[in-house]
Amino acid sequence: xxxxxxxxxxxxxxxxxxxxxxxxxxxxxxxxxxxxxxxxxxxxxxxxxxxxxxxxxxxxxxxxxxxxxxxxxxxxxxxxxxxxxxxxxxxxxxxxxxxxxxxx
Numbered sequence: 001x002x003x004x005x006x007x008x009x010x011x012x013x014x015x016x017x018x019x020x021x022x023x024x025x026x027x028x029x030x031x032x033x034x035x036x037x038x039x040x041x042x043x044x045x046x047x048x049x050x051x052x053x054x055x056x057x058x059x060x061x062x063x064x065x066x067x068x069x070x071x072x073x074x075x076x077x078x079x080x081x082x083x084x085x086x087x088x089x090x091x092x093x094x095x096x097x098x099x100x101x102x103x104x
Contacts, residue, residue: 001069007061008070012077014054020085022047032089 021032025043032043063070 001066004061004063004066004070005073007057008063008073009077011054011057011061012074013081014050014057014077016078016081017085018047018050018054020047020089022051 021043024032025040025045025047028040029043030038030040032038032046036042036046058074061070063074
């Protein structure tokens with residue numbers, strides 16, 4: 001059951017993280033809170049990778065064996081990454097668009 005909890009949480013976190021990157025990139029949005037170079041294609045690739053990672057985690061989580069633990073763990077992962085995005089998505093956490101003298 002511990003494996004189900006951890007992998008279901010990871011699946012939720014990766015899916016919740018990957019979807020905004022994928023949708024931003026597929027609509028031409030270049031900015032994102034990732035440390036990589038800003039590009040729409042990069043966002044699509046990052047989102048696709050994270051969604052694939054979520055699918056792999058979900059496959060091995062075997063949530064159908066422990067649904068009372070797996071589904072809430074997935075929801076916690078999605079909500080946690082949503083809260084992280086709510087705080088960081090537009091704030092330029094890597095200071096890419098901030099002049100060097102204004103970073104401090």
